[in-house]
Amino acid sequence: MSDPAAPAKRTPLYESHVAAGGRMVPFAGYEMPVQYPTGILTEHNWTRENAGLFDVSHMGQAFLLGPDHDTTARALETLCPADFVNLGLGKQRYSQLLASDGGILDDIMVTRSVDPAEDGALMLVVNAACKDADFALIEQRLPANVKLLRAGHRALVALQGPRAAEVLAKHCPDSADMAFMSARSTRFDNFDCHVSRSGYTGEDGYEISINAKYVATVWDTLCADPLVKPIGLGARDSLRLEAGLCLYGHDIDATTSPVEGALAWSIQKRRREEGGFPGADRIQRELRDGPSRLRVGILPEGRQPAREGAEIHADGRKVGVVTSGGFGPTRNGPCAMGYVEAAFARPGTALTLIVRDKPLPAVVAPMPFVPKRFFQPKAG
């Protein structure tokens, strides 16, 4: 984790945030905008209806470079439970870096270059607060013929929302037909960049990785589009919560396994059978027998939010704890996620949340809390 005593770092877009009236707060060792003057509700709704622009340059970017795809993929598979060997050209996959007991050290996005000439390269994006520890761990575990190259010179912005595609197509025409969880090297106007169709809001959208020297120009160009507004960390959190997506250090951490975290979908069949990742004994056992606890969606009755740390009770005793919770502007009501004992994880199960020493009725609910709207090109 980042050192709280260290001076806060700034992304290459710091000046743009201040100029736009962003309220800067410390986050993962960086000064980041929590909101702009219109506020979190407006930013949240704008992203669900138009296109929101997020600075995520604080996140850790790096390349894994090996002699061929199979070698690089297998090196990463010693740390993560996803199948990277069978990851196609230009495809992206979500996974987790695991500790030897199967606990999650970080979650990670892994992309294989679309260009066959870059065979053997994987692009990694990890969380800001974990990046130094993640990259140190990866380097320590790599075979001699696979190198980690940190990409600290690259910035990262996300353009998210139902109108993100039409906005980006004006500057990057070949982004329009990309499928969700695919990526390609391309150009934004005249700037070389790497674009993936992915995000953290439950909406269609893109992440654009670009040299830090050019990112302010790209940011200003996108912000000049009437369909685009900059969005801060506050709305980023309410958007991802409604989408049922985990926030590392809250919904998943070193004490939770991917199976407990309801992330078993991200462990492909070959890895489930073969194992060969840290904590495989525990994770394979949890896949077979079911975990003792599970991350679930929770909808409180009424309008009062339940926040991180609220105890979850059922049958007159504590059966879990809320790990993220707040008010979902699109739901127009509170929503939360947390861990419950497996017997209480079925959707529809009645729970009682303890909020400021008072009981708040709630129910286990499927996630996401709002429909996902990811893009897939039409077949044929």
Add this chain to the structure above:
Amino acid sequence: MSTIRYTKDHEYIRVEGDIGTVGISDYAQAQLGDVVFVDLPAPGKEVAQGAETAVVESVKAASEIYAPVAGSVVEVNARLADNPATVNEAPLGDGWFLKLRIADTAQLDALMTEEQYQDYLKTLG
């Protein structure tokens, strides 16, 4: 004729006779951002000066509201249940939280006047 006093935690109390109307300042609502829920006490509740009497929830966080003076709750603002955003729109008007029958009006003397509160805000940067 009413007088208004403020706390360092940005609550206000508008006093008419022995009834005080409690809410949060314009500065406080701007800091909190969009208010989505206000948890209000039951009328009749006795509160001590500085005791937690309500909780205001924005999209981002929950914040406690403390009683500026001791008293008993005589009324809460029912409008906030359906329209919590009133706190943002009119914090000193229709966005009030609750009315207290003030136990000891001498407790008001330790609170800030409008002018003192504005000076206090300047020290917060």
